[in-house]
Amino acid sequence: MIIDLDIKNSHYIEELEEKFPNIFSKFGIKNDFSNNPYTKYLVYLIDNHVVGFLNYYLIYDRIEIVEFNVLDFFQNKHIGSKLLEELIKLAVSKKLKNITLEVRVDNLKAIYIYKKYGFKEVSIRKKYYNDVDGILMEKELM
Numbered sequence: 001m002i003i004d005l006d007i008k009n010s011h012y013i014e015e016l017e018e019k020f021p022n023i024f025s026k027f028g029i030k031n032d033f034s035n036n037p038y039t040k041y042l043v044y045l046i047d048n049h050v051v052g053f054l055n056y057y058l059i060y061d062r063i064e065i066v067e068f069n070v071l072d073f074f075q076n077k078h079i080g081s082k083l084l085e086e087l088i089k090l091a092v093s094k095k096l097k098n099i100t101l102e103v104r105v106d107n108l109k110a111i112y113i114y115k116k117y118g119f120k121e122v123s124i125r126k127k128y129y130n131d132v133d134g135i136l137m138e139k140e141l142m
């Protein structure tokens, strides 16, 4: 089951922060909701527990994917694919122009999944991840 996270949902917010400490030690989700009117989270639940999420910014007529993660134990079970499908469905229903993201050049699995869903490589961002280049990818919707 995929939910659209709400700031009032403290239970899932705490679980997300606990299960993905590398990401959320940098910023808290409630803080993100309070300071960033564009931020949104799709959260994948199994038996009412968080196993993955996709954080994106909905900026007027486009979407930027910010974080996209599935717990190690649950990877390669198409949970990431389902989260991405949900995001694309949402973007199409809102008649948005595009979805963009940056990915490390060496993250072959993520690049594979994005391409599977029609994202194209637009440009290389030199040293975007400290010493590793990033690829700007885009899925055009219109």
Ligand SMILES: CC(C)(COP(=O)(O)OP(=O)(O)OC[C@H]1O[C@@H](n2cnc3c(N)ncnc32)[C@H](O)[C@@H]1OP(=O)(O)O)[C@@H](O)C(=O)NCCC(=O)NCCS
Residues within 6 Å of the ligand: 068, 069, 070, 071, 074, 075, 076, 077, 078, 079, 080, 081, 082, 101, 102, 103, 104, 107, 108, 109, 110, 112, 113, 116
């Ligand atoms: C990227 C991520 C969210 C994908 O989630 P997931 O649930 O594991 O992905 P899925 O199970 O939906 O899809 C896996 C697909 O990748 C393929 N795959 C697995 N390892 C691969 C590799 N090393 N290279 C290429 N493809 C690979 C699988 O065969 C599968 O293909 P299929 O859909 O044709 O069957 C997850 O791996 C993750 O959290 N990674 C760490 C964080 C990260 O890199 N996030 C992306 C940042 S841009």
